[in-house]
Amino acid sequence: DTEVTQTPKHLVMGMTNKKSLKCEQHMGHRAMYWYKQKAKKPPELMFVYSYEKLSINESVPSRFSPECPNSSLLNLHLHALQPEDSALYLCASSQVGTGGNGELFFGEGSRLTVL
Amino acid sequence: AQSVAQPEDQVNVAEGNPLTVKCTYSVSGNPYLFWYVQYPNRGLQFLLKYITGDNLVKGSYGFEAEFNKSQTSFHLKKPSALVSDSALYFCARRDGGATNKLIFGTGTLLAVQP
Numbered sequence: 001d002t003e004v005t006q007t008p009k010h011l012v013m014g015m016t017n018k019k020s021l022k023c024e025q026h027m028g029h030r031a032m033y034w035y036k037q038k039a040k041k042p043p044e045l046m047f048v049y050s051y052e053k054l055s056i057n058e059s060v061p062s063r064f065s066p067e068c069p070n071s072s073l074l075n076l077h078l079h080a081l082q083p084e085d086s087a088l089y090l091c092a093s094s095q096v097g098t099g100g101n102g103e104l105f106f107g108e109g110s111r112l113t114v115l
Numbered sequence: 116a117q118s119v120a121q122p123e124d125q126v127n128v129a130e131g132n133p134l135t136v137k138c139t140y141s142v143s144g145n146p147y148l149f150w151y152v153q154y155p156n157r158g159l160q161f162l163l164k165y166i167t168g169d170n171l172v173k174g175s176y177g178f179e180a181e182f183n184k185s186q187t188s189f190h191l192k193k194p195s196a197l198v199s200d201s202a203l204y205f206c207a208r209r210d211g212g213a214t215n216k217l218i219f220g221t222g223t224l225l226a227v228q229p
Contacts, residue, residue, distance in 0.1 A: 004158075031215060042205055042219035043159065056216065090158055094215045103149070104217055106158040 003027055004107035006091050012113045015081060021110045023074040023091030032074040033092040033104065034066060043090055049074060050096055081114045088112075119148070119189075119206045121220035128196045129228050136191040136223045138206030147209035148189045149217065150180055154202045162204075165189060176200070196227045 004025045013019050023032065031050050035043035048056035049068040063085075065077040074091055088111050092104040119140045128134045140146050150162040163174025170182045180191045191204060204223050210216040 006158075033216075040203065040222065040224070042222050045216060048216060092159075096215075103161055103164060104159075104215060105161070106151075108158040111156075 004091055004093055004105050006089075006107035006110050008110060009108065010111050010113075012115065013078065013081065014115050015083075017081075018077070018079045020078065021076040021089055021091075021112070023076075023107055024072055025091075025093040025105070026072055027093060027105065028071075029093035029105070030071055030096045031094045032068060033094075034074070034076050035090040035092065035106075037088045037090055037109070039088075047076075078112070081112075083114050086112055086114045118142075118218060119208050119220040121204075121206055121223045123223050124221075125224045125226060127226045127228065130198050131195050134193050134196040134200070134225065134227070136204050136206075136225060138189045138191065138220060140187050140189060140206075140208055142208060148180075148182065149207045149209070150174065150178070150189075150191050151205045151207060151219075152176075152202050153205065153222075159205065162191070196225075198227050198229050201225055201227045 007022045033048050034046040036046050037043040045058050046060045047066045052068045063080045067075040088109045090109045091107045094104045119138055121138055126136055148165045151159040152162055153159050162178050163172045163180055165172050165182045173179045178193050180189055182189050204225055206220040207217040210218050
């Protein structure tokens with residue numbers, strides 16, 4: 001069983017809706033990640049938070065807005081999405097730096113469909 | 116560009132036969148390399164990693180991988196495949212820096228026939 005919990009598992013939204021994806025971990029990790037994955041493709045990094053501060057934004061459109069309210073929680077706020085944004089959104093966490101030797105722990109993902 | 120490559124989109128193997136899923140890397144210095152597996156409609160599960168030390172790394176579910184510096188490869192292997200091993204496999208490397216950002220290969224779909 002994964003120790004990274006993502007909700008909801010499935011989300012259908014219209015292009016004018018505002019919704020949020022949530023991620024929670026209790027492993028004491030201080031780095032958290034959002035990845036986007038299209039069917040049968042590798043995950044693509046979107047954002048990285050380190051010690052609750054945004055450290056990497058991979059030029060993601062502003063209709064995706066991440067938030068890290070505390071060391072255990074990571075949100076992804078969605079607004080005015082496009083149908084091409086439909087994908088599996090994966091949250092992951094890890095130790096910061098070399099302490100964890102780079103291993104990421106992934107959640108099960110939130111499957112988003114934009115109509 | 117520094118990356119990992121998975122040359123096979125799909126690997127087919129009969130149950131009980133050995134399997135190999137290939138990965139090559141191009142990175143200067145000592146790479147941190149990983150294998151993840153993804154079952155249908157699931158997240159990614161960590162299988163094993165190479166950081167340093169013994170070139171043969173053993174991981175979950177009977178999988179192992181051999182780090183070969185001269186061939187810049189990190190192939191995933193299992194002596195006897197199971198139908199339940201059928202899944203999408205990703206090789207990845209750590210990008211460096213303070214966070215453990217991972218760069219993934221394109222993935223290899225493993226199909227194990229009964």
